[in-house]
Amino acid sequence: MAKNIWVFCEQRDGQLQSVALELIGVARELAEKTGEKVCAALLGHKITDKAAELVAYGADEVHVVDDACLEKFVTEQYAQAVTALAKKYEPSVILFGATSIGRDLAPRLSARLKTGLTADCTKLEMDEEGNLFMTRPAFGGNLFATIICPDHRPQMSTVRPGVMKKLERDDARQGEVVVESIEFDTAKFAVKVVDEVRSIQCAVNIEEAKLLVACGRGLKDVKPAYTVAEKLGGSVASSRALVDAGIMDHCSQVGQTGKTVRPEAYLAFGISGAIQHLAGMEESEYIVAVNTDKNAPIFKVANLGIVSDAAAVMKNIEKLL
Ligand SMILES: Cc1cc2nc3c(=O)[nH]c(=O)nc-3n(C[C@H](O)[C@H](O)[C@H](O)COP(=O)(O)OP(=O)(O)OC[C@H]3O[C@@H](n4cnc5c(N)ncnc54)[C@H](O)[C@@H]3O)c2cc1C
Structure with a gap:
């Protein structure tokens, strides 16, 4: 039995x-x-x-x-x-x-x-x-x-x-x-591993990160996100919109068809909060969302919501660190 x-x-x-x-x-x-x-x-x-x-x-x-x-x-x-x-x-x-x-x-x-x-x-x-x-x-x-x-x-x-x-x-x-x-x-045994080559972009596993700086379509330039994430001891994540646009790699995608993350802090910049994205991050311990649209669904799960331009807030954080 x-x-x-x-x-x-x-x-x-x-x-x-x-x-x-x-x-x-x-x-x-x-x-x-x-x-x-x-x-x-x-x-x-x-x-x-x-x-x-x-x-x-x-x-x-x-x-x-x-x-x-x-x-x-x-x-x-x-x-x-x-x-x-x-x-x-x-x-x-x-x-x-x-x-x-x-x-x-x-x-x-x-x-x-x-x-x-x-x-x-x-x-x-x-x-x-x-x-x-x-x-x-x-x-x-x-x-x-x-x-x-x-x-x-x-x-x-x-x-x-x-x-x-x-x-x-x-x-x-x-x-x-x-x-x-x-x-x-x-x-x-028809297949043998001959070599293993790792993608540099995927060297960091966002599922293990304690802090994530997550970028969405509302953030025009993702480069400062890497600086901020590094200074805060975290990693960079992404919505699917930026993965589909070829800006971010799929290994950084959070959501239903990406990864499920539960960091201590999830900082979402210019992410609308579609249900498929929320499915991968809403269990995060503390969520900060920056979005110009005060009615964006991401604010429903955010502990702290900032209605502002994502790039400007990112720049100010970068200056403070
Ligand atoms: C089967 C299926 C599976 C999916 N799986 C996933 C998944 O795993 N992960 C995922 O993320 N999505 C997934 N999606 C896609 C999902 O539905 C959304 O399309 C996607 O999450 C949108 O990404 P976004 O929030 O970055 O972009 P958008 O929806 O375009 O939102 C951009 C946001 O930025 C804001 N904004 C614009 N300008 C600024 C500015 N200057 N400053 C601040 N904010 C600004 C806008 O107000 C808006 O809220 C899936 C969809 C389907 C159908």
């Missing part, structure tokens, strides 16, 4: 990604409803020492697959390993981050395990019978759809980074680490 809530714990270059810890946090809430365990799947090479961190953030069991073929993410290798774990342990639920890795891996797994997958969830709830209610934005973010998977197990979902909250780290928390050995079908 299918049991326990599993989380695919993403790591890159041996570093656990924040979304993995966030998913363990929500998995704990779900598991408490049914009295099941939270199990983490940790895949990679020379990553076994990261298992303790997953326990500290709430995992009861960490299943580690440490193999040289998993050093860099390649879909087939990872899909084989997670499929083998899923067949061995028959989880009730498997959660993935809605990252480039999770969005690639989860559909392949759902096909191999002949079950459903709800992508890009923003809310997860569980009933006592173990049915998972997976909520995600639909129709351009204008409504939310709650989806269930009553006839198949595991119930699978990808969850956007930054939406769920991780638990406080507790190094006294106890858990079991199980080292797994997988028999890979290497004949199916």
